[in-house]
Amino acid sequence: MSLITRYLLRQFLGPLLTCLVAFNGIFVLFDLSGHLSRFLDADLPVPMILKYYLGVVSTYSHWFLPASCMLATLYSMWQLSHHSELTAMRASGISFHRLTLPFFCTAIAASLLTFANGEWLAPPLGAWSDRLKDSGFAETHPGPAENVFFTNYEANRTWRIARIDLSSDETAAHIAAPEPGEDGAAPAAVEIKVRNDEGRNVWGVRADRADFLDGNWWLTNPRLMAFDEADGMELPDTAVRPVELPGNVPFPELTEKPRDIRIAEQKDNAHLSSREMLRKMRTSRAGSAEDRYDFWYRIAAPWACLVITLFSIPAGITTGRQSVFKGILLVLVTFFSFYAFSLLLKYLGQHGVFPAALAAWLPNLVFLAIGGAMYRRLT
Numbered sequence: 001m002s003l004i005t006r007y008l009l010r011q012f013l014g015p016l017l018t019c020l021v022a023f024n025g026i027f028v029l030f031d032l033s034g035h036l037s038r039f040l041d042a043d044l045p046v047p048m049i050l051k052y053y054l055g056v057v058s059t060y061s062h063w064f065l066p067a068s069c070m071l072a073t074l075y076s077m078w079q080l081s082h083h084s085e086l087t088a089m090r091a092s093g094i095s096f097h098r099l100t101l102p103f104f105c106t107a108i109a110a111s112l113l114t115f116a117n118g119e120w121l122a123p124p125l126g127a128w129s130d131r132l133k134d135s136g137f138a139e140t141h142p143g144p145a146e147n148v149f150f151t152n153y154e155a156n157r158t159w160r161i162a163r164i165d166l167s168s169d170e171t172a173a174h175i176a177a178p179e180p181g182e183d184g185a186a187p188a189a190v191e192i193k194v195r196n197d198e199g200r201n202v203w204g205v206r207a208d209r210a211d212f213l214d215g216n217w218w219l220t221n222p223r224l225m226a227f228d229e230a231d232g233m234e235l236p237d238t239a240v241r242p243v244e245l246p247g248n249v250p251f252p253e254l255t256e257k258p259r260d261i262r263i264a265e266q267k268d269n270a271h272l273s274s275r276e277m278l279r280k281m282r283t284s285r286a287g288s289a290e291d292r293y294d295f296w297y298r299i300a301a302p303w304a305c306l307v308i309t310l311f312s313i314p315a316g317i318t319t320g321r322q323s324v325f326k327g328i329l330l331v332l333v334t335f336f337s338f339y340a341f342s343l344l345l346k347y348l349g350q351h352g353v354f355p356a357a358l359a360a361w362l363p364n365l366v367f368l369a370i371g372g373a374m375y376r377r378l379t
Helices: 003-042 046-059 061-082 085-091 096-134 258-265 274-282 289-321 324-350 356-376
Strands: 145-152 157-164 190-195 201-207 209-213 216-220 223-225 248-251
Touching (some): 003 046, 003 061, 046 061, 046 096, 061 085, 061 096, 061 289, 061 324, 096 274, 096 289, 145 258, 157 258, 258 274, 274 289, 289 356
Antiparallel strands (some): 157 190, 190 201, 201 223, 216 248
């Protein structure tokens, strides 16, 4: 790494880290002022409070990092231009592209970091923090869900689950029998039905327990169901005796996984990775317009770091050479216009008025074109 590159990186990374710490610190302090009394009442230990804020902050990183890149780029370019360092470097034969390369590399790294955070860190930690907050900062484990219906549209298969713990893939892999009713009889833990292309039931099974082991569902005491071929209605026990298979029986034809059931019941896509959102759409007839937009936005949003950095480089140089107020005003107007445009397209995309993929990517593409035109004027 050359001396010039190290110098430019120091000029950029210092303000970037300062802005990032400041944004997160202000957000945490503002939130802490409203929740401190609840933390004290719940006697929440400090490590759990830190984990809670890690989950909250990670959820908003796709807002904080682009804003930090904008301010850091604006300040760094203002400093380099105001003190004529850029002029001296270019006079020595270094191209403008070479001088701005460290800024772009850092912005790309920030974009990749934002994407990685949204895939692996924010979903589980954000879900945990939301559960902790919803429980009054007293309980982090959700109770079992009752009467869960899951439909796999790819296989025309419907599951009715009496009781399931959806807090993780491991807990969702074991569906136990619910408590007995007033008559002393416990209902089936799981009931699975398969429909044909006309929508009539053709196959079904009930079981007292279901466990996902070694890649297969094992049903305890399964009872095969019989259906009328004409209308697909279940035949009563008086008409046909159910086929009972005692013990634990594997059903390899059941291709659903515990994760499929868990993510189908997850209403907040912020708590899912992009792979899980894609799986959710595949098992629910391509998903809703909101699901499709959230999937594409998860992929497009991190690249705002690069787009805003590209826009801020010429604005910072203009600020250093001419009016500070003019440059700052230009960047702030651009920044808020970018996110206002994004929020408008978010509404249109989630309501099916605008194509989901285009609604997620269009703000990046539009401002990338504008920033690229401004950048070319300086080369």
